[in-house]
């Protein structure tokens with residue numbers, strides 16, 4: 001089935017993608033068949049050549065893709081974040097110019113906020129973006145950029161005399177890239193450091209306006225968190241299915257592994273986390289679809305729980321499979337690595353806890369203040 005229409009993936013595509021994690025690379029040629037079935041324009045309106053799906057529909061595709069290739073899924077995440085930025089914050093002419101080729105997958109997007117000194121804190125970015133006669137000049141270095149070397153356009157967050165700014169930097173504008181390969185995590189995600197030295201970018205490629213970069217980047221992160229959460233569901237579901245199957249069919253002596261209560265407990269805990277996280281992902285997707293002001297918080301909650309579910313399910317599967325799951329190249333290793341990465345990317349677990357817990361404290365504070373004034 002066409003991924004743009006549902007969440008059952010073509011077996012031929014699945015078979016090809018399962019080898020990418022072992023090769024530790026995904027090339028443009030590898031991606032072509034996925035582009036042909038509309039994977040890169042899922043949520044782009046049909047008027048711009050996309051599939052016009054809601055986020056609630058798109059997360060099912062994200063879930064299915066991550067279960068097959070977490071690295072391909074990570075490309076869908078960042079590409080989708082740039083598409084969101086363009087659609088929400090780009091000018092009408094910029095949308096018409098860029099969205100159709102990105103929706104078709106003939107141009108790929110990357111999302112560059114992280115720096116050596118800023119990490120998870122977007123407000124600490126040091127990359128300079130300064131206006132310069134019909135253009136902006138970008139200077140600085142971005143780290144750990146997913147598919148940064150093969151992307152055709154990189155959305156960069158920086159700051160300058162007007163405040164924070166997001167700009168789309170086309171590949172070949174003079175920036176330099178170097179690979180930053182991961183040992184664990186998403187080995188085929190093509191992580192790249194990108195260095196900008198007074199890189200000149202036409203002013204019409206600034207999103208929203210100079211000085212408004214932080215709201216643009218934060219709204220992209222809402223979508224990124226939702227997509228990562230959906231990917232985490234895919235990884236959790238795949239690992240749990242593997243573990244349950246192994247427990248049901250593996251005998252040690254006269255006893256099947258799945259007859260041990262402690263093995264069942266591992267599966268049970270992971271499965272209820274997965275069900276809870278699935279509900280939160282659906283809730284967050286609907287909120288972001290309707291631009292509900294609670295969307296940011298709901299996306300953070302969904303990503304917090306879904307990444308935990310992925311970690312719990314892959315840990316449980318690792319335990320139930322024993323030595324088999326540790327063999328080099330076993331499919332569980334790619335899900336376990338992805339689960340670790342999900343607890344770091346698009347807001348580490350502790351940053352999300354701070355956001356979610358902070359909202360609870362604020363709301364309790366308002367309630368107490370309200371009660372005080374009423375009394």
Ligand SMILES: Cc1cc2nc3c(=O)[nH]c(=O)nc-3n(C[C@H](O)[C@H](O)[C@H](O)COP(=O)(O)OP(=O)(O)OC[C@H]3O[C@@H](n4cnc5c(N)ncnc54)[C@H](O)[C@@H]3O)c2cc1C
Pocket residue numbers: 078110111112113114118119120121143144145146147182185186189191341344345346347348349350351354
């Ligand atoms: C596979 C992968 C793909 C990535 N792709 C991209 C990409 O495409 N674009 C991009 O811009 N970046 C990308 N990154 C970078 C990623 O966004 C950062 O790793 C992430 O934001 C965390 O930053 P950091 O690693 O510098 O950790 P740090 O910010 O140094 O944080 C390290 C740890 O400190 C703790 N911590 C940090 N801040 C807080 C806080 N406020 N409260 C409590 N605890 C805190 C957390 O435990 C956190 O895990 C990618 C990273 C990985 C691993």
